[in-house]
Amino acid sequence: MSQSIGKNIRKLRKERNLTQEELAELLGVTSQAVSKWENETGMPDISQLAPLVSVFGVSADTLLGIEGRNEEAEVQTIIDDLHGKKKRLEIDDYENYKQAMEALVWYPNNFQLLYYCFVKGSYLLVSSWRTKLSEEEQERIYRECIRQSEVIFAHCRNIGTVINTKRELIGLLTVKGEREKALQLLRELPNSVTDVSDMMMARYSIGTKNWSEAVELGHKNIFELLRELQHQSKLLASAYMRSGQYDKAETVCLTLLDMMKAIYREETYTPPLHIEQPLYRFLAICALRREDEYGAVEYLEAMCQYTLSQAEGFQKIKHLKTPMLESYEMDFNYPYYEPKKTLLAQLERSCFQPLRNHPSFLKLLEKVHELPE
Numbered sequence: 001m002s003q004s005i006g007k008n009i010r011k012l013r014k015e016r017n018l019t020q021e022e023l024a025e026l027l028g029v030t031s032q033a034v035s036k037w038e039n040e041t042g043m044p045d046i047s048q049l050a051p052l053v054s055v056f057g058v059s060a061d062t063l064l065g066i067e068g069r070n071e072e073a074e075v076q077t078i079i080d081d082l083h084g085k086k087k088r089l090e091i092d093d094y095e096n097y098k099q100a101m102e103a104l105v106w107y108p109n110n111f112q113l114l115y116y117c118f119v120k121g122s123y124l125l126v127s128s129w130r131t132k133l134s135e136e137e138q139e140r141i142y143r144e145c146i147r148q149s150e151v152i153f154a155h156c157r158n159i160g161t162v163i164n165t166k167r168e169l170i171g172l173l174t175v176k177g178e179r180e181k182a183l184q185l186l187r188e189l190p191n192s193v194t195d196v197s198d199m200m201m202a203r204y205s206i207g208t209k210n211w212s213e214a215v216e217l218g219h220k221n222i223f224e225l226l227r228e229l230q231h232q233s234k235l236l237a238s239a240y241m242r243s244g245q246y247d248k249a250e251t252v253c254l255t256l257l258d259m260m261k262a263i264y265r266e267e268t269y270t271p272p273l274h275i276e277q278p279l280y281r282f283l284a285i286c287a288l289r290r291e292d293e294y295g296a297v298e299y300l301e302a303m304c305q306y307t308l309s310q311a312e313g314f315q316k317i318k319h320l321k322t323p324m325l326e327s328y329e330m331d332f333n334y335p336y337y338e339p340k341k342t343l344l345a346q347l348e349r350s351c352f353q354p355l356r357n358h359p360s361f362l363k364l365l366e367k368v369h370e371l372p373e
Contacts (some may be wrong), residue, residue, distance in 0.1 A: 006040040006065055011054070012056040013038075026055050026109050026155065054107040076111045078103045082116075091131055097121055099145075111156045115165060119147040122172045146174060163189065198224075219328040230256060234279065241286055250286045253279050266321040277307055277346070285351055297360040302346065304368065307339050340371035 013023050013034075019040070024031040027048060036042035044052060053063050057071045082100060085091045091099065097120040100113065107113050121141045124130065130138055142152050152165045166185050173182035198221055205214035233256040240249035257279065280303035287295035347365055355361040 003044055005063065006037050009034070009044075009052070010038040012058065012063075016056065018055075022155075023055065027051050039244060047205070051108050053111045057110070071107060072112070075103075075107055075110050078113065079116055093120065093124060093127075094132075097124055097141075109151070109155070111158065111161055112153060114148050114152060114156075115161050116153070118145055118165060120169050121145045121148075121170055126171055126175045142172075142176065145169075169278050216327050219325050222324050223328050226260075230260075234282070237282060241289070244291045246286045250283060253283050253286070263322060263324060264320075277303055277342075280306065281346055281349075288351070288354060291354060293358050295358065296352075296355060297358060297364065300352075300355075301359070301364055303346065304343055304364065307343055308371075310339075340368060340373060343368045343371075352359075 001061075013020070018026075020034045021031045023033045027034075028051070029048070033042070035046075037044055049063070054071065056063070078100075082091075085099075086096050087092075097117065100117045100120055104113055107183055119177060122145050123134065123143055125138060125145070133141070149165050149169050152162060154164075157160055166189055170182045170185050170189075173179070173185070183304050196218060202214055202217040202221060206212075233252055237252040239248040240246070240252065280299050284296040284299035284303070287299060289292075320328060347361075347368065352361070
């Protein structure tokens with residue numbers, strides 16, 4: 001059996017264009033140990049079997065010379081299962097991360113699962129979850145995220161995964177106060193907001209007359225462009241507002257809302273690709289800066305109407321009608337949806353303190369308090 005393992009390690013290593021030193025680094029052992037395995041003067045400890053099969057993307061049976069399972073399929077099953085549990089509210093974000101990390105023990109160098117764990121850990125540290133975690137736990141997750149990103153940068157050959165990891169890491173480093181490191185990563189990113197390969201593939205599909213593929217890719221690319229358009233518009237509006245240009249900030253937000261309404265005009269309610277709730281709140285703040293209390297209340301009323309309308313689609317898959325996105329299914333996959341709690345948290349923000357005695361604001365607040373729990 002030792003001969004079979006040694007020969008298979010050498011064969012699999014060469015197939016993946018790894019040197020003995022690179023394989024040793026991935027496994028956390030010395031290059032001399034790898035050499036002994038391949039020369040059949042020694043064999044891996046049983047604790048090394050799981051890391052070995054993960055590095056090579058094969059099962060233990062394959063490593064031992066027996067036809068085995070496909071690791072990518074196994075990992076995809078794990079991720080799909082975690083997604084399903086999350087949508088069914090069987091686990092929260094923290095438990096999702098924990099279970100993913102437990103799976104990573106068996107697939108320590110599978111980049112799909114590694115990236116999944118990195119993203120889930122980063123989210124815990126940049127979202128409201130960080131207030132629920134102890135400083136010790138935050139630091140542990142942060143160190144793990146940094147380690148995972150370093151492995152991805154050093155060994156992952158999927159450029160999309162590498163770029164997305166850098167994007168996520170920039171946000172994490174910024175929140176942690178590591179601004180110089182974040183800036184350095186920003187400078188390393190390509191000057192593109194989209195996945196260029198998908199854009200080019202859509203052109204290729206047209207050229208090869210593969211109309212169905214071209215339509216599907218078109219929907220996917222437009223979806224991503226719209227999401228980035230909304231994000232960039234909000235950043236632009238924020239820059240205008242913080243520099244005292246309130247009219248321009250308001251115009252940017254209203255223009256974006258008009259564009260989204262035009263795109264989704266055939267829908268019964270606005271799909272969950274949006275930032276309307278924070279957008280209306282932002283507009284209300286702009287109105288207050290212009291000392292327009294009535295305008296601020298009107299924007300908050302629109303925010304409330306929008307939030308309540310979203311309950312219609314909660315935990316449902318949305319089949320879009322617009323030809324721009326109709327093959328792109330969107331699911332309202334928030335872990336929970338509590339309109340009353342959400343709205344009260346927004347209306348009780350300190351920035352709306354000037355409206356506390358405004359009759360229309362008090363009436364709106366009363367309506368929200370009357371909502372069911």
